[in-house]
Amino acid sequence: MADEIVFYTNPMSRGRIARWMLEETGVAYRTEILQFGTSMKDDGYKAVNPMGKVPTIIHGKKTITECAAICAYLADAFPQAGLAPSPADRAEYYRWMFFAAGPLESAVSNKALGFEVPAGRERMIGYGSFADVMDALELAVRTNSYIAGEKFSAADVYVGSQIGWGLQFGSIEKRPAFEQYFGRLALRDAYQRAAEKDDKAVGEMQRSA
Structure with a gap:
């Protein structure tokens, strides 16, 4: 096709x-x-x-x-x-999707690798500090039901995935706002279908190894 x-x-x-x-x-x-x-x-x-x-x-x-x-x-x-707001209403949608693709992923990855921004050098790196990123992310997820407002969007898939993994593996702080936000997302039928398919694929890979 x-x-x-x-x-x-x-x-x-x-x-x-x-x-x-x-x-x-x-x-x-x-x-x-x-x-x-x-x-x-x-x-x-x-x-x-x-x-x-x-x-x-x-x-x-x-x-x-x-x-x-x-x-x-x-x-x-x-x-x-x-899964996307109208073009005129995409400010928060773009803002938080690209925040997650840039500052959030960089800060979490660096923390997981044990890299710490030297004191006084925060202006040289896009996310400033891990604490700054966590505070900004918490503000985003507790302001509305979803990341771009009161309606679920593709930005929730991207941001929510990073929060879900971070909570699971300890790379994101277990703040109540993060747990409540991801808890809402994890109830979605599409999320559960996707997880089931990927978990099944993991099992098949392990059996064939």
Whole structure:
């Protein structure tokens, strides 16, 4: 099919974000599971994504990488799913999606790796300090029911995924606002379907190892 969606992923990766987003759209897609260090780095896949990482989606002749871009693209490609505000109302949607793609991911990754910004050098790094990021994120999730207002959107898939992982693995502080926000998201049917599919894929990989 000319407009088929092919989803390249590994169930133990950020591909879980794209899977959730795909499930939210309700559209059909074909999944290709890749392995770290082998099929993810072979020449065939690197012709699709030169970074040799997942997730990637191909929609017809379009190739989309990077989780935030995938979420935003799918929301626009399938407007019937209602996953993006109208263009005139996207200020908070863009603000927090790109906050999560930049300051949040950088701060959390650096903390997990044991990197601390030297005192007095906070202006040299995009997120300032881990504490600043956590405070800004808490403000975002407790101001409204969802990250961009009172309606769920693709930005919640992206921001919520990072909060969910952070709470699970201890890389984000267990503040009540974070737990309450992610608790609402985890009740969504699409989130649960996506998690079930990825967990099943993990089990199949482990059995075949």
